[in-house]
Amino acid sequence: MHDVRPAPRDASVPAPGVTYVMPVLNEVDYLARAVESVLEQEVDGPTELLLALAPSTDGTTELAERIAAADQRVRVIHNPRADIPVGLNLAIAAAAYGTIVRVDAHSELEPGYTRQALATLDRVKAANVGGVMRADGRTPFQRAVARAYNSRIGLGGGAYHGGAVEGPAESAYLGVMRADVLREVGMFDETIRRGEDWELNLRIRAAGYRVWFDPRLAVTYWPRERWGRLVRQFMATGTWRGELVRxxxxxxxxxxxxxxxxxxxxxxxxxxxxxxxxxxxxxxxxxxxxxxxxxxxxxxxxxxxxxxxxxxxxxxxxxxxxxxxxxxxxxxxxxxxxxxxxxxxxxxxxxxxxxxxxx
Incomplete structure (x- = not known):
């Protein structure tokens, strides 16, 4: 069941202008391309990119500062606690525009992503719109992980891991969101370190809004590069899912x-x-x-x-x-x-x- 009420303000997309928010921690190998994929998006109206920068040890901090200094659309928002939902909330609170586009520093937006998402957001009167995660890799191991991500037997079930039918969704990968709705429902829960997007979308749907899946939206995701990191990531993610079930x-x-x-x-x-x-x-x-x-x-x-x-x-x-x-x-x-x-x-x-x- 997806009982919904229209988003506020006559169910229209907010005034032109988009704020991209990107949590960042130790992403020196991926940050530049992630930022580039954002800045290449074609949007009718002004844009900004807020990097919610956690304390990093691999040169990411210096890289982020250089990127911000080179382009006035990019700002660094320091996130000393390093938790993703904290960083997202800090960035959303500092946002200048009414549409929030979440981006992972380990990902790249496909060309036309934002324009399509804004059109869908307006067309279906949704509060949050997401698309498909298309995992990719640079090495045999990372490509194998990407193949597992893209397979139903790997992560299975979620529409954004391979669903093809547009429609109401339980959650949204990353998400293009109405800032006013985020503030209404209380933004991200900072006590949840993994699965924070699922819990946010649960509250969005409970408040009567649509969360929508559009398969025409695609984001390239770069998985962990080593077996040990993959295991640690999945162990933490599973632990938090257990917490969410509790x-x-x-x-x-x-x-x-x-x-x-x-x-x-x-x-x-x-x-x-x-x-x-x-x-x-x-x-x-x-x-x-x-x-x-x-x-x-x-x-x-x-x-x-x-x-x-x-x-x-x-x-x-x-x-x-x-x-x-x-x-x-x-x-x-x-x-x-x-x-x-x-x-x-x-x-x-x-x-x-x-x-x-x-x-």
Whole structure:
């Protein structure tokens, strides 16, 4: 159900002018191109880009200051707490214009993105419009992660990971938003460090506004570059989803329970295997207990078949077979921890330490 009331001000887009808001932390390899993709957008009216800059250790701070000094449309808003929702709120509070376009420093807006989003925002009387995340990569590992992101078996379910039908949505990737609606519903919840966009859109919809998916909108997203960072990211994201389930219960989609189900099944299979190896489980009991292997076998076979079918070099296919279960198990483990004890301030540490820039 999507019961809505029209957005205020006769359901029209605010006066010309767009504020782009971009949280930034340790993004020296990606920031310049992310900013360039924003400044290349064609918009009828003035624009500004606010970089919500968290304390960085890889040269990002200096790069952001140089970018701001070179273009008067760019301003740096310092975010000493480093949390994404805090940075977003700081930038939105400083915004000069009534339309807010959220941008990830690890992403690039496709040409025409803003113009199309503004047209859709006005046409459907929405408060927030989002499109498709198109993950991409520069190395075999990152391309494998991107392929997993773009696959329904990878992140599955959300329209912005591959949905093709325009219409009302549960949430919006990044989002092109009405600033007045954001202020009305209280902006981003600063106690939520991951999944803050889902929770914001929950409040937007609860207030009676439309959240809308338009597949003509596309954003290129660059995933984590190393396995350890990917696992840390998904562990933190899963933990916060567990926290959101604690807070909001059935308003969370059932698809969120698939990865923790895999973790539980894997754990049970390991326990049964040990008990059988030790001779504790024998005879009929062992046969009955062996049923626990079936879902895990199906999952493993599915990953192998899909990985083998990928039309890509061998290294990328091999990484894909590693990446899929890594994403699912890390997210599922985090989710179970979040359900049992809450997020407790869990932070995504996958960007806190950077090595040398990518070639």
């Amino acid at each position: 807070r909001f219960g059935r308003r969370n989609s059932l698809r969120f329970f698939a990865p923790p189900g895999l973790v539980v099944n894997t754990g049970l299979a390991a326990i049964v295997g040990v008990l059988q190896a030790l001779g504790v489980l024998t005879g009929v009991a062992a046969v009955i207990a062996s049923v626990v292997y079936a879902p895990l076998a199906v999952y493993t076979a599915t990953v192998i078949v899909i990985s083998a079918a990928v039309k890509a070099p061998l290294a990328e296919r091999a990484w894909f077979a590693v990446v899929l279960p890594s994403m699912h198990l890390a997210w599922g483990l985090g989710f179970l921890g979040g359900i049992l004890r809450g997020a407790r301030g869990t932070v995504d540490t996958s960007r806190l330490v950077r090595n040398t820039p990518l070639p």
